[in-house]
Amino acid sequence: MEPxxxxxxxxxxVACAAELVRAQVPVRVVDRGRRMGGRLASRRLADRPVDLxxxxxxxxxxxxxxxxxxxxxxxxxxxxxxxxxxxLDAGADGGPSAEVKTGPVRWGATGGxxxxxEALAGTAGVTVEEGAVSSVTATTDGLDVDGxxxxxxxxxxxxxxxxxxxxxxxxxxxxxLTRPSEPILALAAWWASRTWDGVVAPGVFxxxxxxxxxxxxxxADDGRRRGDDAAVLVAHSTxxxxxxxxxxxxxxxxxxxxxxxxxxxIEDEPAGTYVQRWSLARPTGERDDPYLxxxxxxxxxxxxxxGPPKVETAWTSGRDLGRALAARxx
Ligand SMILES: Cc1cc2nc3c(=O)[nH]c(=O)nc-3n(C[C@H](O)[C@H](O)[C@H](O)COP(=O)(O)OP(=O)(O)OC[C@H]3O[C@@H](n4cnc5c(N)ncnc54)[C@H](O)[C@@H]3O)c2cc1C
Numbered sequence: 001m002e003p004x005x006x007x008x009x010x011x012x013x014v015a016c017a018a019e020l021v022r023a024q025v026p027v028r029v030v031d032r033g034r035r036m037g038g039r040l041a042s043r044r045l046a047d048r049p050v051d052l053x054x055x056x057x058x059x060x061x062x063x064x065x066x067x068x069x070x071x072x073x074x075x076x077x078x079x080x081x082x083x084x085x086x087x088l089d090a091g092a093d094g095g096p097s098a099e100v101k102t103g104p105v106r107w108g109a110t111g112g113x114x115x116x117x118e119a120l121a122g123t124a125g126v127t128v129e130e131g132a133v134s135s136v137t138a139t140t141d142g143l144d145v146d147g148x149x150x151x152x153x154x155x156x157x158x159x160x161x162x163x164x165x166x167x168x169x170x171x172x173x174x175x176x177l178t179r180p181s182e183p184i185l186a187l188a189a190w191w192a193s194r195t196w197d198g199v200v201a202p203g204v205f206x207x208x209x210x211x212x213x214x215x216x217x218x219x220a221d222d223g224r225r226r227g228d229d230a231a232v233l234v235a236h237s238t239x240x241x242x243x244x245x246x247x248x249x250x251x252x253x254x255x256x257x258x259x260x261x262x263x264x265x266i267e268d269e270p271a272g273t274y275v276q277r278w279s280l281a282r283p284t285g286e287r288d289d290p291y292l293x294x295x296x297x298x299x300x301x302x303x304x305x306x307g308p309p310k311v312e313t314a315w316t317s318g319r320d321l322g323r324a325l326a327a328r329x330x
Contacts, residue, residue, distance in 0.1 A: 063312075
């Protein structure tokens with residue numbers, strides 16, 4: 001049998017491929033990025049990995065993903081970071097005010113979140129080829145990916161990216177791939193020393209949801225979530241700011257940095273900054289279906305399928321599609 005082609009090596013694509021490997025179905029995984037991980041993206045800045053995509057993982061208690069996360073914890077790859085953030089109100093007058101918010105345990109990764117996707121692939125024996133797929137079509141014999149025959153093809157990516165790849169014989173499925181995503185810019189900024197602990201609220205700073213600010217929606221302390229206490233912060237823009245700066249993300253840097261310094265009362269200038277663009281950061285709206293799998297063997301999975309758009313949802317969607325395909329093909 002020709003291999004099933006999985007396009008996209010974010011956590012959904014790798015989870016899907018892992019199930020196929022387990023069922024001894026031949027599989028080829030292709031991603032246009034130089035490294036796997038997709039939106040679980042860590043980049044080396046200030047001599048250490050900084051998470052520029054997802055901020056953390058959460059796992060439903062006693063669920064299947066919690067077991068995977070626990071195995072990463074046992075191997076020293078992931079650790080329970082915190083269950084407590086601040087809610088910062090940007091406050092037009094009198095400066096920002098802070099409220100403590102407790103929620104589920106958020107998990108961080110010592111080597112950056114991308115390392116967890118690499119661990120998932122490594123454990124399952126999944127390898128990833130670098131390459132951008134441009135078209136998937138249906139032929140009389142099955143499916144075809146850029147000229148190569150495949151018994152099934154999985155597009156493990158947001159709807160907009162998947163819909164663009166559908167060619168002859170598959171264009172009717174574009175109607176099922178209409179869930180839009182909103183953009184976010186991530187600003188990483190690093191300093192010589194930490195000055196923000198205990199400043200806006202007593203105790204150690206881990207992160208803050210930002211309310212009522214035109215530019216920022218969230219601030220994460222990358223030193224805390226990495227466990228090395230480095231003086232590195234990552235701030236996420238509002239979708240509106242990102243939409244206005246998608247062509248030139250660096251141009252949003254000064255406004256994002258000014259908001260970050262104002263909110264955390266940081267007077268020093270940073271030693272360095274970096275802006276990452278996510279044109280399709282997070283699916284909007286809802287969809288209950290756990291994945292798409294057509295009679296012709298076209299599969300689509302990722303964080304736009306099933307629960308709220310997050311890492312656990314993407315893993316579950318990929319894993320479940322992999323199982324369904326394995327049951328069909330093995
Ligand atoms: C800024 C930001 C903050 C977030 N914060 C959190 C958080 O705190 N907690 C949380 O749980 N989730 C968070 N998320 C969401 C989380 O990152 C995603 O839910 C999850 O990573 C999605 O994984 P995926 O495999 O579905 O998609 P992706 O990770 O997007 O993977 C898709 C892959 O497909 C590849 N690809 C696309 N088109 C092609 C092509 N034509 N050819 C080859 N390869 C292709 C891409 O390169 C990519 O690697 C955040 C996301 C962003 C961007």
